[in-house]
Amino acid sequence: xxxxxxxxxxxxxxxxxxxxxxxxxxxxxxxxxxxxxxxxxxxxxxxxxxxxxxxxxxxxxxxxxxxxxxxxxxxxxxxxxxxxxxxxxxxxxxxxxxxxxxxxxxxxxxxxxxxxxxxxxxxxxxxxxxxxxxxxxxxxxxxxxxxxxxxxxxxxxxxxxxxxxxxxxxxxxxxxxxxxxxxxxxxxxxxxxxxxxxxxxxxxxxxxxxxxxxxxxxxxxxxxxxxxxxxxxxxxxxxxxxxxxxxxxxxxxxxxxxxxxxxxxxxxxxxxxxxxxxxxxxxxxxxxxxxxxxxxxxxxxxx
Numbered sequence: 472x473x474x475x476x477x478x479x480x481x482x483x484x485x486x487x488x489x490x491x492x493x494x495x496x497x498x499x500x501x502x503x504x505x506x507x508x509x510x511x512x513x514x515x516x517x518x519x520x521x522x523x524x525x526x527x528x529x530x531x532x533x534x535x536x537x538x539x540x541x542x543x544x545x546x547x548x549x550x551x552x553x554x555x556x557x558x559x560x561x562x563x564x565x566x567x568x569x570x571x572x573x574x575x576x577x578x579x580x581x582x583x584x585x586x587x588x589x590x591x592x593x594x595x596x597x598x599x600x601x602x603x604x605x606x607x608x609x610x611x612x613x614x615x616x617x618x619x620x621x622x623x624x625x626x627x628x629x630x631x632x633x634x635x636x637x638x639x640x641x642x643x644x645x646x647x648x649x650x651x652x653x654x655x656x657x658x659x660x661x662x663x664x665x666x667x668x669x670x671x672x673x674x675x676x677x678x679x680x681x682x683x684x685x686x687x688x689x690x691x692x693x694x695x696x697x698x699x700x701x702x703x704x705x706x707x708x709x710x711x712x713x714x715x716x717x718x719x720x721x722x723x724x725x726x727x728x729x730x731x732x733x734x735x736x737x738x739x740x741x742x743x744x745x746x747x748x749x750x751x752x753x754x755x756x757x758x759x760x761x762x763x764x765x766x767x768x769x770x771x772x773x774x
Contacts, residue, residue: 540565717751
């Protein structure tokens with residue numbers, strides 16, 4: 472679905488000339504899983520799967536905007552137990568801005584890099600400890616140690632955890648993991664903050680930020696983060712307002728913006744009766760799109 476489009480003679484032209492697009496939920500598969508689903512006559516021919524939405528982001532997006540807003544009365548909202556008894560249900564109104572095309576999601580990786588690439592990486596003094604994940608290193612040893620730990624403590628599951636404006640707000644927070652990683656972002660944020668003296672600027676490490684959002688999530692209004700950290704933070708905040716079924720997203724580029732629910736397609740839930748799939752994230756994404764093309768009244772009334 473495209474909004475704010477200009478006249479065009481073809482569907483491709485409409486897609487390229489639209490100011491905004493509404494993208495339905497999809498599931499992006501790991502490349503090996505996608506290869507296994509190819510017809511036998513197409514396997515082994517060098518075809519590589521690319522996620523449609525990730526590809527779209529790389530071509531057009533500059534940053535991603537993910538609002539996480541709690542709806543009063545939602546039984547899935549985050550609640551906090553009072554020391555004297557009873558519970559508080561703080562109002563969560565957070566927007567996570569994350570970079571959309573760089574960092575670990577750039578997809579630049581090798582199983583066995585060519586000699587010239589390895590030589591270039593080896594020129595960095597910390598390459599051995601930072602840029603490689605090997606079977607002889609932690610990549611091979613960690614699952615074994617965790618399996619031993621799980622067996623010793625009678626746990627039934629081992630989980631591998633991997634990743635296959637600002638006006639009108641009280642706080643702007645940048646989540647990072649040390650100055651050497653994303654210090655450039657912090658320096659830019661400090662320069663921008665000079666134009667908004669009424670907004671406090673805080674800088675936090677990602678691990679501490681994740682802990683704090685489970686203690687006092689209502690204190691965080693706007694968070695700026697790198698691609699990977701922003702993805703993690705926005706999903707974590709979504710869990711506090713009812714889950715990904717309430718999480719909308721806007722991928723904002725210079726000429727076009729793509730709006731979509733944060734979640735995937737979840738085909739495993741398609742046949743459940745009664746259905747449990749939540750359409751609110753899609754509806755909120757459509758409202759964001761209307762707001763982006765200045766259809767303000769329609770955006771306010773859409774949900």
